[in-house]
Amino acid sequence: xxxxxxxxxxxxxxxxxxxxxxxxxxxxxxxxxxxxxxxxxxxxxxxxxxxxxxxxxxxxxxxxxxxxxxxxxxxxxxxxxxxxxxxxxxxxxxxxxxxxxxxxxxxxxxxxxxxxxxxxxxxxxxxxxxxxxxxxxxxxxxxxxxxxxxxxxxxxxxxxxxxxxxxxxxxxxxxxxxxxxxxxxxxxxxxxxxxxxxxxxxxxxxxxxxxxxxxxxxxxxxxxxxxxxxxxxxxxxxxxxxxxxxx
Amino acid sequence: xxxxxxxxxxxxxxxxxxxxxxxxxxxxxxxxxxxxxxxxxxxxxxxxxxxxxxxxxxxxxxxxxx
Numbered sequence: 001x002x003x004x005x006x007x008x009x010x011x012x013x014x015x016x017x018x019x020x021x022x023x024x025x026x027x028x029x030x031x032x033x034x035x036x037x038x039x040x041x042x043x044x045x046x047x048x049x050x051x052x053x054x055x056x057x058x059x060x061x062x063x064x065x066x067x068x069x070x071x072x073x074x075x076x077x078x079x080x081x082x083x084x085x086x087x088x089x090x091x092x093x094x095x096x097x098x099x100x101x102x103x104x105x106x107x108x109x110x111x112x113x114x115x116x117x118x119x120x121x122x123x124x125x126x127x128x129x130x131x132x133x134x135x136x137x138x139x140x141x142x143x144x145x146x147x148x149x150x151x152x153x154x155x156x157x158x159x160x161x162x163x164x165x166x167x168x169x170x171x172x173x174x175x176x177x178x179x180x181x182x183x184x185x186x187x188x189x190x191x192x193x194x195x196x197x198x199x200x201x202x203x204x205x206x207x208x209x210x211x212x213x214x215x216x217x218x219x220x221x222x223x224x225x226x227x228x229x230x231x232x233x234x235x236x237x238x239x240x241x242x243x244x245x246x247x
Numbered sequence: 248x249x250x251x252x253x254x255x256x257x258x259x260x261x262x263x264x265x266x267x268x269x270x271x272x273x274x275x276x277x278x279x280x281x282x283x284x285x286x287x288x289x290x291x292x293x294x295x296x297x298x299x300x301x302x303x304x305x306x307x308x309x310x311x312x313x
Contacts, residue, residue, distance in 0.1 A: 040266035
């Protein structure tokens with residue numbers, strides 16, 4: 001039987017492939033060169049895009065966790081679990097791409113500044129989510145605990161997002177205002193000729209971030225399909241075992 | 248206001264290719280992680296499809312034997 005998820009998944013897959021091609025074209029042939037960092041600044045289109053979408057995945061997981069606790073349903077648990085899994089991948093991309101960008105921009109691969117420390121804490125917190133799931137055998141208990149955990153874990157996302165806006169940090173703020181006390185130490189600020197900054201913003205917010213959102217949607221659909229297959233396999237195995245036991 | 252192509256020529260700054268190696272390294276690393284996840288998803292789905300087909304076959308054979 002073909003479900004709506006089965007129908008929508010290939011569409012999302014191809015949409016994501018198409019958008020990635022457009023995104024790469026825009027990054028390398030439309031976005032301007034940055035004056036101080038040169039070509040390495042083009043990493044930021046993926047770095048910032050993946051960071052924003054990681055935030056969205058954890059927000060979706062938070063919502064799914066709340067929905068699960070209000071009315072337990074296997075689907076909401078699957079949405080939360082799949083979103084956290086994808087969020088961890090996007091966070092890994094964010095951390096590694098940021099580290100590669102930092103070497104020429106800050107002359108070091110890594111600094112234990114508040115933002116960088118907090119994103120590692122956030123990453124570890126969400127990796128631990130899977131350890132928690134694997135450690136609990138009872139399914140209902142596992143889902144309930146996972147829902148509570150995913151709600152509490154969102155605190156690390158808020159702290160990571162807010163850190164560079166309220167604490168003095170080497171990490172530059174790309175979006176939004178900065179508290180006065182946090183100003184003055186950021187390195188790696190972007191510098192474009194006035195007319196060209198608009199191009200950078202168009203590629204970053206108009207192309208790269210939406211592309212990552214579609215990639216997330218495609219991966220989520222694929223991961224949910226996989227979970228349905230796992231559930232189906234478990235049910236079939238139970239039937240086979242029952243028949244073997246009862247002759 | 249100058250057109251974009253003139254701004255690009257006139258904006259100055261460092262030679263952009265000085266940091267090209269890091270750009271390549273960054274994109275390779277990002278694609279390796281993304282492709283690893285996509286391949287893992289695909290292979291897990293393929294294994295599950297095979298398991299489902301095998302289990303259904305076992306149940307059908309058992310039904311026929313009865």
